[in-house]
Amino acid sequence: MSFNALSTEETRIDDHSGxxxxxxxxxxxxxxDSPNDGVLVKPKDRSLSGDTIPSVxxxxxxxxxxxxxxxxxxxxxxxQRQELIGRMQGNSASVSDxxxxxxxxxxxxxxxxxxxxxxxxxxxGFSLKLFKNPHPWKKNIAAGxxxxxxxxxxxxxxxxxxLFTEIPIPxx
Numbered sequence: 476m477s478f479n480a481l482s483t484e485e486t487r488i489d490d491h492s493g494x495x496x497x498x499x500x501x502x503x504x505x506x507x508d509s510p511n512d513g514v515l516v517k518p519k520d521r522s523l524s525g526d527t528i529p530s531v532x533x534x535x536x537x538x539x540x541x542x543x544x545x546x547x548x549x550x551x552x553x554x555q556r557q558e559l560i561g562r563m564q565g566n567s568a569s570v571s572d573x574x575x576x577x578x579x580x581x582x583x584x585x586x587x588x589x590x591x592x593x594x595x596x597x598x599x600g601f602s603l604k605l606f607k608n609p610h611p612w613k614k615n616i617a618a619g620x621x622x623x624x625x626x627x628x629x630x631x632x633x634x635x636x637x638l639f640t641e642i643p644i645p646x647x
Contacts, residue, residue: 529609532599536620540596543589544627550585557581570645579642583635590631596624 561576568576600621603609633639 526610529603529606529613532603533609533613533616533620536596536600536603536617537623538596538620539592539599540620540624540627543592543596544623544630546585547589547592550588553588554581554585557584574643574645579637586631586634590628590635593624593627593631596620597628600624 558577558581561573561578561580564576597620600617603613603617
């Protein structure tokens, strides 16, 4: 039996004569040229296989690490929210408290969120080790995700502890 995409009928080929048992609409003649004549082709199973999960882990590791390093939109949201809270609380505070609440706290909150994303990228990359014999490209992508995650984590730690720039101190 063969299946033609343009036809809704099945065509049976008699092994002795090669002629169809009944007429089917086949404008392209695909039933006669098909390499699967007389064989039913089983459709592919689209469920998650044991090979899909390592692929997802490797790509997710790289993506999380890249997002952490480049700055997540959620980090921008946290930064703006903390800045707004600092402005609302800073009206009656001293200048150093205003600087701390308006600039330092939001900066540290964004660094914290980016550090969490970097840690997730690193852990996701290392979780590929749980699978037996993943393809080499998956190992390479996961290793890149871990390396990028370590870089992003070090940048987030540096920002959080003010290693790159110091918060301005007002002259009193």
